[in-house]
Amino acid sequence: MEPAVLFEQRGAVALITLNRPDRRNAMNQELLAGLYDAMERVSEDPSLHAAVLTGSGKAFCAGLDLAVLLTENLMDPRGDGATFPELRSRLQKPLVGAVNGPAITGGMELALNCDFLLGSTRALFADTHVKVGIHPGWGMSQLLQRRIGLARALQMSLTGEFVEAEKAMAWGLLNEVTEPADLLPRTMEVAGMIAANPPEMVGMLKSLMERGSLLPSDKAMELEQTEFRNFLQEKGMFKQT
DSSP: OOOSEEEEEETTEEEEEEOOGGGTTOBOHHHHHHHHHHHHHHHHOTTOOEEEEEESTTOSBOOBOGGGTTTSOOSSTTSSOOOHHHHHHHOOSOEEEEEOSEEETHHHHHHHTSSEEEEETTOEEEOOHHHHTOOOOSSHHHHHHHHHOHHHHHHHHHHOOOEEHHHHHHHTSOSEEEOHHHHHHHHHHHHHHHHTSOHHHHHHHHHHHHHHHTSOHHHHHHHHHHHHHHHHHHTTSOOOO
């Protein structure tokens, strides 16, 4: 029997695949533990410079597996107290999502925790927390509005309506839409281009852009200038008088 999460290294890129296709890759304890392990492996392996996250079969991830919600430990799947938001914050390397099908509620939160998303024409998004009566815990209330704007995020989260690939791209949820057969090759190509660049520069720019996105524009510009001066000093290109 195959594991619930597959891990493959292709050059400097890790391919992480959620692998419960018969349950639309819904998250049970085994899948969550495997996902946590995979994220730590990417963080700790210096030969890996980027990662791609996708789902097997016809879905990306249907969210929590409600069939085991009361029988399995989904809040602490490895028994070590680690949480997904904590593990995600430690993963400083780029994580690119390849959304091959429906990404629903917790599955959509998982997708939003990727740095950016590519999707096939079969990609489908919905936040149904309001319908199923579950409180978001992986960042839906914050990450969605930062990706598509507050008004559109409110529309999605308060209605629970489904958003198809073309609209998702128009709204800024997806960067690109491909045919299903082209999704993984294209996503691996993009991740490979990232991984081919110096990792310290990739990490610097990623951090700078993320930190700046949370600041007013004038403060973000000040941050860049401060970091630029620090960079020049570290490289011996500039000395303050």
